[in-house]
Amino acid sequence: MKWPKHDLAQFIIQLCKVKGLKHVVISPGSRNAPLTIGFTNQNFFRCYSVVDERSAGFFALGIAQQTSEPVAVVCTSGSALLNYYPAVAEAYYSGLPLVVISADRPQHLINIGDGQTIIQPHAFGKHVLFEANLKPPTKTLFNSTQFARDKAQKLINKALDTASRMMGPVHINVPFEEPLYDTVPEPLSLNISFKKDIKTAYFYLSPSFQKTWQNAKRKLVLVGVNPPNSLDSAVIDQLANDPSVIVLTETTSNLHHSNFFPFIDQLIAPLNEEGYEALQPDLLLTFGGLIISKKIKAFLRAYNPKHHWHVDPYKANDTYFCLNKHFKINPNDFFRQLFKNTPSNKSSYFDFWNRVKLQRKKAHNEYLKSMPFSDFKAFELISHAIPQNFVVQSGNSSAIRYLQLFEFHPSISLYCNRGTSGIDGSTSTAVGASIVSKEPTLLITGDLSFFYDINGLWNKYIPSNFRIIVINNSGGGIFRILPGNDNSELFETYFETKHNRNAKALATDFGFAYSSANSEQTLALTLAEFFKSSSSPKLLEIFTPSSQNDKILLSYFDQIA
Structure with a gap:
């Protein structure tokens, strides 16, 4: 050797x-x-x-x-x-x-x-x-x-x-x-002593924190980026069945229960001042990584809770400018101690907001029935078509935000580079993840993100069950949603970055089977074949009307109010 x-x-x-x-x-x-x-x-x-x-x-x-x-x-x-x-x-x-x-x-x-x-x-x-x-x-x-x-x-x-x-x-x-290239048959011996694994220090939760938890009639648990199966089912059930608790999750939280609130923007966007005051928690408890929703950040910064606790073994971000306690422990261990001898508090907090959630869901479904073909409609069809036990990797910007508006089967895990929220490495990350994942991987990405990171496909390790969906709206569609859209040539050139590229030649060059869709009908037909087994990876490119996507999304939030 x-x-x-x-x-x-x-x-x-x-x-x-x-x-x-x-x-x-x-x-x-x-x-x-x-x-x-x-x-x-x-x-x-x-x-x-x-x-x-x-x-x-x-x-x-x-x-x-x-x-x-x-x-x-x-x-x-x-x-x-x-x-x-x-x-x-x-x-x-x-x-x-x-x-x-x-x-x-x-x-x-x-x-x-x-x-x-x-x-x-x-x-x-x-x-x-x-x-x-x-x-x-x-x-x-x-x-x-x-x-x-x-x-x-x-x-x-x-x-x-x-x-x-x-x-x-x-x-x-x-x-x-x-x-630099010279070799020897044997290496020098290591001369280092290895310390035994350091045992986790015993964690003791003061009864005063248990009392604060119990006395709070409005407890909001906000879960950020989280790996699947990271919270025990007993903990999930106790949070879900506490009438003084509402649990807000995102797709990247990978946490599921029928009593949880997975559509944060759908819940918050239509609220007026009275609604914000009704939602304002006495205690905010956060765990997991970074939060996607800008609306929940704005709300909690404007309507601070009395207490903000963050649970994480390593670090805590003062995202809402009111953090007053960091518990350096695994969330499972924290909740086990928190729930000892702390019965549920009588409260109408969950019941009130659960009714609002159901109203929003009804309005959401009504809007989808009449919605024309767009980014939004494409994501609706994709969300229904993804098979169980898939690993979904999302691009940033509009892709991950649209995914927040749809529900996924609990067997589907969803990831996104939300540390810095950049578009620069979504494809490469998805490819790396796919080669060690036991389940097939789907990357859902926007056109700019895909073309930006095209070298992510420049390797020989991509498995045949890898799938890519590119939403091609001819530019950075998210900039039409954000403030500043004025439809000028300057806007289209330097913000939206209009282009006429498509991914067909690139897909062929990298050995992907290519298909495309540009309507609800063609997309439904294409998705029916897209997830079937194949001898090569597949890329589906969906062309949507760039000038209509922002209007359709913004009118959605008006509709559900």
Whole structure:
């Protein structure tokens, strides 16, 4: 078995193996040859070659998203590293364990005009949880070579532990001298002691918090991005059956109960001041990742609860400017203690808003019956057509917002890059997720997002059960919904970004079976075939009328009021 001759590469590879880091996404280069040789010669690792580093970063995020385990990305020196930044930022805000391993030039070659060199240490600033800037393990006036090797091993080990325990991105920067391709039959032995797993500290919930919970007659539980099956059924039932509690969820919450409120914008958009005051909670309890709905953010910022508690083992965002308690614990453990000896409070909070929910749902269904073909109608048909047990990956902007207006079978899990909410890596993330998912994957994305991240399809790992639906409304349709639309040439050019592109040639080039639809009838027929088994992945492009989509959506909220 071949090992790279470079000590630092040997240490990185051995420690990744010891820590159980299995997935390694490698982009081509020469300076990272010691790492590439080491990882690809070990059967333990599952290695992927992805040329575009920006795409590779999101590809790795998709794997981390599905496995909840650290995933490494490996690149050469120079600007290659900077292309990881969008994925690093997404990992930081989404809480995903991304391990960036960048090859670098020796220090004496930096900033002297040598090729492929930039200042790589601290490249990601505060968007990484830990940074290991390694140095060649050489003897110095004060320390031996072995001392330098031990120090490097400790830094690598800490980086890997941080990614795993704190669930976020880390950066390991490693300089290599030439020659880069030399190998040895055996690596140097590790000289590091591994601490036993740190047991979770005992959590004690003060009776005063239980009393506050019990006394609150209006409790609003707001759930952000959440992996499926993360909350125990007993906890779900207790929240759902408490008359003083309403639970607001989003599609990315992956949390289901008939008593929950999955359509936040549908509930809130028509409210007047009296309605806002009736909804204002005494206690707001949040858990999960970031929230999509701008309407719930605006409401809670204007109508602050008396208490805002956030439950998360790692971090809490003061999204509504009223956070006064962060419980650093898993939500299941928190609720088990919260519910001890705290009977339900008498309240009409749930009953009142449940009646409103049912009224909104009735108005929603009535509007759909008369709605013309549009983005909205396309999403309605798609939501009914997705088979059970699918993993749905959504693009950002309008795609994820339309998905908030429809209900999905509990067996369908839904994901979106909501850490930074950018359009830049949706396709790459979906592809990465699809190769480790046990279930088939569907990406639903807008046209700009799809064309922006087309390199997400530039790899050989896409499974035949992968599906893409592109909503092509000839530009950034969300800008017609947002304030500022004036239908001028300037608006169409610089905001909406009008175009005449379609995905047919790209689909063919990347080996996808292509189909298209431009009406309710053709879409219904196409969807009937789209999810059937095939020997290649499929792409469905839906063309919708760009000038009508915003009017249809905005009139929807008027209709349900």
